Ligand SMILES: O=C(CO)[C@@H](O)[C@H](O)COP(=O)(O)O
């Protein structure tokens with residue numbers, strides 16, 4: 300179903316000293332998916348977690364694990380993340396060298412496949428792989444860190460992607476600077492899956508924070 304609004308808290312903004320507890324907390328607080336940011340210090344200027352951590356977190360929630368790979372090259376690691384418990388695996392169009400092959404591998408592993416676009420990459424990068432996509436992840440900040448400011452120019456790209464995918468059951472996910480103020484903007488543009496890190500983990504009110512983003516998104520969708 301592509302109609303519902305999905306909220307995916309990014310555990311990048313959680314307390315890494317108690318990751319299992321944090322995953323359980325956002326699960327209980329109403330997260331639909333758990334967004335896991337994997338960074339290699341090469342494709343992006345930060346290093347986070349690998350498949351062993353995903354595997355260790357897997358027993359802490361039954362919610363889908365949405366694994367966002369900010370690594371290049373990625374193909375050699377797709378099997379390890381699938382085995383560790385990823386449900387969705389997203390690779391970057393810019394990570395190269397063979398996006399179509401990466402998507403074929405993900406689908407071959409029986410996982411839902413997505414492509415992410417950094418802010419400077421046009422939507423045309425998706426044109427010849429649409430048939431292999433379960434979701435597109437539009438970065439609304441430059442990848443690498445949580446807590447950055449939303450880039451409004453990406454709204455145009457979201458609209459273009461909405462137009463491009465037509466009736467295909469491909470979700471449009473947005474990631475970066477999403478909160479109760481920016482959620483309505485991206486939903487109005489056509490997004491239906493919202494990643495939020497700092498806006499969820501900013502204080503201990505995870506349920507209230509998730510609900511605020513969801514309510515703002517649903518209001519925008521109802522008004523659209
Ligand atoms: O992929 C990334 C960053 O590269 C994201 O998933 C961030 O973790 C989102 O954090 P906020 O911008 O919501 O604080």
Ligand SMILES: [Fe+2]
Pocket residue numbers: 309334335336367474494
């Ligand atoms: Fe992410």
